[in-house]
Amino acid sequence: xxxxxxxxxxxxxxxxxxxxxxxxxxLVAISIYQVSDDLxxxxxxxxxxxxxxxxxxxxxxxxxxxYNNLEFIELMLAQPVKRSQVFxxxxxxxxxxxxxxxxxxxxxxxMLWGADSSLxxxxxxxxxxxxxxxxxxxxxSVMTRDKAKAIGISLGLWIYFSLVYDGFVLYFIYxxxxxxxxxxxxxxxxxxxxxLGRILMLMQLDISxxxxxxxxxxQKFFSSSMxxxxxxxxxxxxxxxxxxxxxxVFRKRDF
Amino acid sequence: xxxxxRIFCLSLIxxxxxxxxxxxxxxxxxxxxxxxxxxxxxxxxxxxxxxGVYKQSGIIIRKSLTLIGEGYPVLDGNMExxxxxxxxxxxxxxxxxxxxxxxxxxxxxxxxKFFDSKNCVIxxxxxxxxxxxxxxxxxxxxTITGNQIHANAIREFEVGNxxxxxxxxxxxxxxxKVSGHRDGIxxxxxxxxxxxxxxxxxxxxxxxxxxxxxxxSYIRNTFKNNGAGVAVMYTKNVLMKENRFEENWGSSAYGxxxxxxxxxxxxxxxxxxxxVGIYMEGSSRIQFTGNxxxxxxxxxxxxxxxxxxxxxxxxxxxxxxxxxSNGSVVLNTITENYWDKYEGxxxxxxxxxxxxxxxINLYSVIVEKIPAAVMLWRSFMVTLLDRMEKILPTMxxxxxxxxxxxxxxxxxx
Numbered sequence: 229x230x231x232x233x234x235x236x237x238x239x240x241x242x243x244x245x246x247x248x249x250x251x252x253x254x255l256v257a258i259s260i261y262q263v264s265d266d267l268x269x270x271x272x273x274x275x276x277x278x279x280x281x282x283x284x285x286x287x288x289x290x291x292x293x294x295y296n297n298l299e300f301i302e303l304m305l306a307q308p309v310k311r312s313q314v315f316x317x318x319x320x321x322x323x324x325x326x327x328x329x330x331x332x333x334x335x336x337x338x339m340l341w342g343a344d345s346s347l348x349x350x351x352x353x354x355x356x357x358x359x360x361x362x363x364x365x366x367x368x369s370v371m372t373r374d375k376a377k378a379i380g381i382s383l384g385l386w387i388y389f390s391l392v393y394d395g396f397v398l399y400f401i402y403x404x405x406x407x408x409x410x411x412x413x414x415x416x417x418x419x420x421x422x423x424l425g426r427i428l429m430l431m432q433l434d435i436s437x438x439x440x441x442x443x444x445x446x447q448k449f450f451s452s453s454m455x456x457x458x459x460x461x462x463x464x465x466x467x468x469x470x471x472x473x474x475x476x477v478f479r480k481r482d483f
Numbered sequence: 484x485x486x487x488x489r490i491f492c493l494s495l496i497x498x499x500x501x502x503x504x505x506x507x508x509x510x511x512x513x514x515x516x517x518x519x520x521x522x523x524x525x526x527x528x529x530x531x532x533x534x535g536v537y538k539q540s541g542i543i544i545r546k547s548l549t550l551i552g553e554g555y556p557v558l559d560g561n562m563e564x565x566x567x568x569x570x571x572x573x574x575x576x577x578x579x580x581x582x583x584x585x586x587x588x589x590x591x592x593x594x595x596k597f598f599d600s601k602n603c604v605i606x607x608x609x610x611x612x613x614x615x616x617x618x619x620x621x622x623x624x625x626t627i628t629g630n631q632i633h634a635n636a637i638r639e640f641e642v643g644n645x646x647x648x649x650x651x652x653x654x655x656x657x658x659x660k661v662s663g664h665r666d667g668i669x670x671x672x673x674x675x676x677x678x679x680x681x682x683x684x685x686x687x688x689x690x691x692x693x694x695x696x697x698x699x700s701y702i703r704n705t706f707k708n709n710g711a712g713v714a715v716m717y718t719k720n721v722l723m724k725e726n727r728f729e730e731n732w733g734s735s736a737y738g739x740x741x742x743x744x745x746x747x748x749x750x751x752x753x754x755x756x757x758x759v760g761i762y763m764e765g766s767s768r769i770q771f772t773g774n775x776x777x778x779x780x781x782x783x784x785x786x787x788x789x790x791x792x793x794x795x796x797x798x799x800x801x802x803x804x805x806x807x808s809n810g811s812v813v814l815n816t817i818t819e820n821y822w823d824k825y826e827g828x829x830x831x832x833x834x835x836x837x838x839x840x841x842x843i844n845l846y847s848v849i850v851e852k853i854p855a856a857v858m859l860w861r862s863f864m865v866t867l868l869d870r871m872e873k874i875l876p877t878m879x880x881x882x883x884x885x886x887x888x889x890x891x892x893x894x895x896x
Binding site for chain 2: 394397416422430434440446
């Protein structure tokens with residue numbers, strides 16, 4: 229397993245993509261640090277970028293990676309190694325590479341110009357989102373036989389979670405505006421990892437004072453240990469569930 | 484005893500003092516009773532209170548004396564009632580340190596409490612751990628200057644106001660520092676009064692709070708980090724000039740909350756880092772000129788109940804939202820302001836943008852209607868919606884526009 233992971237990682241790190249992604253993130257972070265001097269503004273701007281870019285890149289990259297390595301995977305499957313190990317090594321390699329890119333790309337400028345707790349949360353949210361969307365991408369890849377189709381599904385999921393879902397939420401809130409919606413919106417937040425990551429970030433910033441009653445409700449929830457436990461647990465579920473399903477499909481798939 | 488009789492008596496006493504032609508200086512040392520010294524003194528006398536601790540409270544003064552502290556003598560109220568109670572004319576209190584009044588809403592315990600007084604000077608005193616600091620009722624011509632008033636209550640109901648004026652007129656409140664009280668400066672039915680260069684910070688509720696107080700002016704004061712900022716109500720003809728409203732941050736804090744204020748001027752003030760810079764409702768005919776709104780959550784919350792207000796030549800920079808409103812009817816004028824979010828162009832180089840600016844964005848309209856929608860804040864979709872609304876406005880009030888936005892910020896320092 230470790231050997232497989234090592235080769236998969238070497239393979240990814242050799243590709244130029246990892247480097248380009250890291251440099252891109254670093255450039256974004258550096259330019260934001262240069263433009264604004266206030267740390268909370270920096271984390272807001274970084275969050276805006278991250279919430280959009282990280283899931284997108286993760287989804288697209290993981291899918292293409294899977295298909296580019298399909299031959300290698302098939303070769304490995306012919307060897308006396310467990311299927312789950314082959315799959316997990318590829319999965320972990322991608323997640324590790326994406327996380328490293330975020331850690332280095334965002335982390336280095338933070339070390340240079342300073343960070344606070346909200347920026348640490350930002351890094352954690354970035355890594356979690358990478359893992360979640362890699363899982364979705366792998367699921368899409370093992371369910372289809374066509375690369376284009378798999379990328380399509382990954383992109384569809386990305387659009388769904390960053391755009392369409394919020395549209396539904398807005399519609400829902402609009403329709404039921406006369407009812408107390410705090411708990412319902414909290415549940416809705418839990419059902420979308422991107423929203424959950426965003427709210428967790430916003431709660432770290434003193435800008436949450438602008439969020440009125442709902443904001444105060446969220447603040448109370450997410451600052452309680454129970455709330456943090458639930459939020460963490462939910463994110464964990466979001467990370468595990470697509471990966472787990474992808475693994476199950478992969479095990480039974482006929483190559 | 485009617486007021487006329489009282490004035491008659493006082494003037495008679497004044498006359499006698501003038502006839503006598505001299506006023507005595509009485510020195511007090513710790514251990515002596517201030518009350519008995521006051522009783523013995525004749526009007527016009529000076530009481531010099533030397534340094535030390537005087538554990539006395541409920542001292543009543545009814546004649547025009549001058550109380551001067553040497554090296555800040557401490558008048559310790561022993562947590563009982565008021566320390567000084569005054570009903571006099573032409574009285575001066577200077578250089579005293581008054582601490583530990585009672586804590587009661589029954590008698591509104593205060594360090595110095597004035598009733599029915601005229602032309603008194605309260606200067607350079609230090610007040611610590613008082614319930615009310617300076618408390619005035621039905622007085623006029625007061626000069627309240629250079630006092631330092633500090634309380635350290637933890638909760639709002641445990642403390643009264645720093646400087647409290649009720650039914651007063653023609654007074655001056657200047658260069659005082661007030662902190663840790665419920666309201667820093669509280670005025671009710673106070674007219675023709677000036678508040679200048681006061682520094683009011685970290686009070687539990689409001690920095691400045693006035694009601695039914697017409698024809699007053701507030702100049703170069705600083706209201707910083709008060710529980711809910713500044714709230715002023717039911718008043719006309721107010722001048723607010725060059726004040727600073729800073730760091731009033733919290734879920735219901737305002738730089739300044741204007742309710743039913745009319746015919747007033749708000750000029751050259753700075754609103755920095757407040758949750759809401761100005762919140763106004765039911766206010767009319769106010770001129771807002773030359774103000775700076777910087778780093779506020781909302782620079783301006785202008786409720787639809789306001790009319791005929793003018794916002795001209797103000798700077799709006801780095802605010803999360805420039806403006807929000809709860810209706811689509813617009814009866815106010817917004818013109819020639821600088822908005823850092825303005826993305827228009829200036830072809831004829833007259834430093835005025837060629838396309839109008841819309842200070843209200845779609846999302847703030849949605850949030851005002853449905854507060855729960857705030858959970859979508861900063862999401863990709865909201866950003867997209869705002870963009871679309873900028874290009875093709877449909878939901879935002881189309882009258883709420885600045886027809887001549889400036890290209891460069893005004894230089895207000």
